[in-house]
Amino acid sequence: MLSELPAFERVRVLCIGDIMLDRFIFGDVKRISPESPVPIIQMTRTSNVPGGAANVARNVAALGGRCTIIGVVGDDPTGRELAGLIEDGASVIPELVIDASRPTIEKIRFVAQGHHLLRADRENAVAIAHGAEDAILAHVAALIADHDVVVLSDYAKGVLTDRVIGGTIASARAAGVPVVVDPKSRTLVRYAGATVLTPNAKEVFEATGIEVRDDASAAAAARDAMIAADVGAMLVTRSEAGMTLVESDGAVTHLGASAREVFDVVGAGDTVVATIALCLGAGMALPAATGVANAAAGIVVGKQGTATVNRSELGDELVRMSRVGLSSSELKLVSAERAVTMRRQWERDGLTVGFTNGCFDILHVGHVRILEFARAQCDRLIVGINSDASTKRLKGPSRPINTEDDRAQVIGAFGFVDAAVVFDEDTPYDLIAALDPDVLVKGSDYTVEQVVGHDILERRGGKVVLFDLVPGRSTSNIIARSRENAS
Numbered sequence: 274m275l276s277e278l279p280a281f282e283r284v285r286v287l288c289i290g291d292i293m294l295d296r297f298i299f300g301d302v303k304r305i306s307p308e309s310p311v312p313i314i315q316m317t318r319t320s321n322v323p324g325g326a327a328n329v330a331r332n333v334a335a336l337g338g339r340c341t342i343i344g345v346v347g348d349d350p351t352g353r354e355l356a357g358l359i360e361d362g363a364s365v366i367p368e369l370v371i372d373a374s375r376p377t378i379e380k381i382r383f384v385a386q387g388h389h390l391l392r393a394d395r396e397n398a399v400a401i402a403h404g405a406e407d408a409i410l411a412h413v414a415a416l417i418a419d420h421d422v423v424v425l426s427d428y429a430k431g432v433l434t435d436r437v438i439g440g441t442i443a444s445a446r447a448a449g450v451p452v453v454v455d456p457k458s459r460t461l462v463r464y465a466g467a468t469v470l471t472p473n474a475k476e477v478f479e480a481t482g483i484e485v486r487d488d489a490s491a492a493a494a495a496r497d498a499m500i501a502a503d504v505g506a507m508l509v510t511r512s513e514a515g516m517t518l519v520e521s522d523g524a525v526t527h528l529g530a531s532a533r534e535v536f537d538v539v540g541a542g543d544t545v546v547a548t549i550a551l552c553l554g555a556g557m558a559l560p561a562a563t564g565v566a567n568a569a570a571g572i573v574v575g576k577q578g579t580a581t582v583n584r585s586e587l588g589d590e591l592v593r594m595s596r597v598g599l600s601s602s603e604l605k606l607v608s609a610e611r612a613v614t615m616r617r618q619w620e621r622d623g624l625t626v627g628f629t630n631g632c633f634d635i636l637h638v639g640h641v642r643i644l645e646f647a648r649a650q651c652d653r654l655i656v657g658i659n660s661d662a663s664t665k666r667l668k669g670p671s672r673p674i675n676t677e678d679d680r681a682q683v684i685g686a687f688g689f690v691d692a693a694v695v696f697d698e699d700t701p702y703d704l705i706a707a708l709d710p711d712v713l714v715k716g717s718d719y720t721v722e723q724v725v726g727h728d729i730l731e732r733r734g735g736k737v738v739l740f741d742l743v744p745g746r747s748t749s750n751i752i753a754r755s756r757e758n759a760s
Contacts, residue, residue: 278565278588281337284554286547287416288333289409289441290326290426290433290455292344292369293378293396294355297321302385314385323359324380325543326426328581329455332547334364335581336569337621338554341366341420343412345375345401345432352377368416370408372401378430398430401437410440417448421554424546425464429457442466451553454504455546461502469506469559471546472498477509485509491517492525506559510545510570518563526560528567544573544582565591585622588615605685605693606678609704612655612694616708619653627651627712628726630701632659633680634673641687643740647714648689650738655692655708656684657701666699700725711735716742 300314323331326344333340342359346352346369355377359367379395401409409432417423423445427433442464445452451468459479464470474485474494480501483494491509496519499507506520511530518526548569552562568590569582592611607615616626629647633640633656648654658681664673673680677695685693696704705713705726715724717739727737 278584278591279552279555279557281551281555281584282339284338284422284551285420286330286333286338286340286422286424286550286554287343287413287420287450288326288329288340288424288426288550289343289413289437290329290424291378291428291430292323292327292342292346292355292359292432293325293380293428293430294351294358295322295324295328296379296381298381298383300383300385302390312385312390314383314390321354321358323355325378325428325430326424326432327355327359328543329424329426329547329550330359330365331361332544332569332581333551334361335583336548336551336587337584338551339364339366341368341416343368343370343409343416345370345372345405345409347371347375347377348373349377351379351395368412370401370405370412372405374402375399375431396430400431400434405432406434406436409437410444413441413444417444417450420450422550423450423452424550425452425454425456425467426543426546427455427457435463438463451550453546453550453553455542461498461504465503467502467504468553469508469549470498470502470504471508471510471542471549473510473542474512474514477507485511485514488517488527491527492519495519495525508545508549508563510542516563516567518560520559524560526563528564530567530571541570541574544569544580548582548587583622585615585618585624588618605690606681607692607694609694609696609707612692612704613707615653615692616655616710624652625711626708627654627714628657628701628705628708628710629654629714630657630659630696630704632664632668632673633684634664634668634675636683639742643714643716643742644684644687645689646740647712647738650712650714651710653691654689655694655710656690657704658684658693658695660695660697663697663699702726702729705729709733713737714740716740718742 297320299318300316302312302314304313306313330340330342348371375397381393383390442452454464454467454470456470456472461480477494477498478484481494481497485491485494495507495509495517509517513530515530516528545566548566549562552565569587572582572586573580619626627647627650661677681693681695702725706729713730721737724737
């Protein structure tokens with residue numbers, strides 16, 4: 274299983290499809306209306322995010338890629354709001370066609386106590402006019418050479434007409450650019466010539482008449498759909514059953530779902546096509562790209578609303594999946610090299626990284642408090658742990674009581690610790706220099722000037738934070754009391 278991601282920063286995705294505004298109205302329901310037997314929602318907040326094909330663009334940007342999004346909006350306030358929400362510096366560039374004859378698509382979801390109560394849609398799902406088709410195809414022709422992969426995000430709202438689909442795929446093939454399609458049509462041959470289609474089990478059943486019940490039926494349905502559609506590969510997404518990929522050479526790949534808890538499936542398909550597109554654009558083979566997309570989908574369904582996955586989350590999930598069979602605490606144990614990679618990605622995602630260290634020989638409340646405190650100073654916490662040899666040099670020949678592996682696993686078991694690294698030197702200076710953290714935390718029995726690595730943080734504008742130790746709590750005291758009791 275792949276555990277490292279390629280460089281998505283260089284991948285440029287051209288996405289064409291139905292864009293919309295996803296509006297979430299959150300609140301509480303405490304009573305039923307006296308006017309009719311319906312719940313009354315007391316609204317507390319509203320969240321507005323780009324949806325549909327625009328959510329594909331958001332996912333591309335969240336993973337570090339760049340996306341140009343082509344879609345249609347109405348000449349209305351919702352369209353102007355959506356255009357403003359879509360643009361994201363150099364990461365997402367909108368090329369929007371304005372059609373005054375149709376409203377901007379808007380989906381309003383009412384959510385209370387984590388449950389969807391109602392969805393209200395505003396749309397006109399008829400096919401766009403010939404002039405809008407011309408404008409979209411002109412954008413595609415002008416932009417295709419500057420992009421590495423094309424996504425067709427079809428929500429069956431009228432933008433991806435046969436003419437738009439056919440013209441886009443023809444332009445992509447002429448430019449040697451792969452095409453990823455999220456289809457919403459029973460007539461899959463509309464997408465002939467695409468690199469891969471990603472229908473769900475219901476959509477592939479409607480297209481082939483084969484009900485997806487298990488791996489064998491999924492492969493059969495995917496194979497029939499691929500042949501009928503005349504495409505390079507078919508990826509059937511199967512919710513909690515995972516995914517099935519069938520390629521033109523007959524190769525079949527089944528992937529079990531990676532989600533540990535499903536909270537909300539809104540936008541999961543967008544995450545899949547965005548991730549596959551980025552992987553293909555980075556030169557990955559389709560089976561490997563599918564594995565990465567499967568991991569991304571498992572993350573996003575654990576989030577609420579129209580969500581995205583960032584590169585840190587995806588990288589961590591791929592590492593977790595590559596180390597299946599290890600306990601959650603063991604998964605936190607990483608090499609210094611891996612910790613540096615994680616730290617750099619967290620930095621790219623705008624997260625602050627903290628560091629603290631110790632022997633942590635016999636864990637006590639003082640250790641717990643300083644780790645909690647350290648995590649409160651940052652978004653991610655890396656803990657350095659003295660090796661057995663290092664601890665022996667610092668504490669004497671009778672120490673440590675617990676081995677470095679045991680001590681590291683205990684530290685890794687805490688939810689507020691994101692990574693644990695064992696180091697063999699007497700001090701963690703070299704490790705701190707490699708990690709270059711934003712925050713360094715140590716007990717108040719040191720002054721700032723005495724904290725190992727304080728000079729590294731001062732040079733880069735980081736900060737050293739001292740924690741007031743819990744009185745009377747130390748491993749040495751615990752050992753002394755144990756010996757007294759034993760005697």
